[in-house]
Amino acid sequence: MRTENTSQEEDTWGAIGIGAMIVFISLILVAAVASAVIIQTAEKLQQNAQNTGDQTSDELSGKLSVMQGYVDANNDYVLYVRLAAGSSSIPAATVSWQLYCGNAAGYEDSTGAGGFGQANVQRQSVSAFGAGVSPMIVSNSYKILIDAQGVCNANLIAGQDAQLYIHVESGGTTFETLSVPAGATTGSPVI
Incomplete structure (x- = not known):
């Protein structure tokens, strides 16, 4: 082997x-x-x-665009507004405002004495503020009465500026400076 x-x-x-x-x-x-x-x-x-x-x-x-603004007969303000481009219709009751006056003179808002509701929003084509409108729709122009009964009246802040914020609930905020001319009378422009 x-x-x-x-x-x-x-x-x-x-x-x-x-x-x-x-x-x-x-x-x-x-x-x-x-x-x-x-x-x-x-x-x-x-x-x-x-x-x-x-x-x-x-x-x-849900935002407003301010087109013009004037002093009202009661030294309040009337603003001519439209819904901003791309906005959907909004109930007028969801709009509120805040107004700040110069030189620490004061602050007012829509929940104060003037209040702010549907009666203070009206179509621009209607001459007086009456029953109001709801909802606000894009195709229409509106006027808003800013009832500044306190320290921000046009006669009290003549020659000064006031800052206005217009809020839409669940929407946007519009800021505008109201320039009240000295010797402001009914119809004096503020914007």
Whole structure:
């Protein structure tokens, strides 16, 4: 019988193949985690953009544009307004105002003695303030009576400015500076 001595060499090629497969699988897992993070970030950015767009749309969809303003017979103010472009109709009762007078003279708002409701909003074509209107729609022009019965009357702040904010509930805010001329009389422009 013949005896054959064979020596077995180590096979390193198999170990290299398994190592490469482990590295490949780990790269796939890292790529999956990275793509999940990117997808989550993209979704969050999309949601933030959608929320910002909705808020902007809400502010613009209910906002008034002041066209002109005059001193009324009772030293109050009459403003001629329209709904801003892109606005939807709004109930007149959702509109309120704040009036700040110069030199720390005072502050008045629509909840004070003058009040502010549908009777103080009227279509521009109607001569007097009567029953009021509701809702205000884009195709019409309106006039608003700012009943400044206190410290912001036109005769008390003649020659000064007053800051007016007109708010629409769940909508936007319009800022306007009323410049009351010295010696203001009925019909004197303030805007």
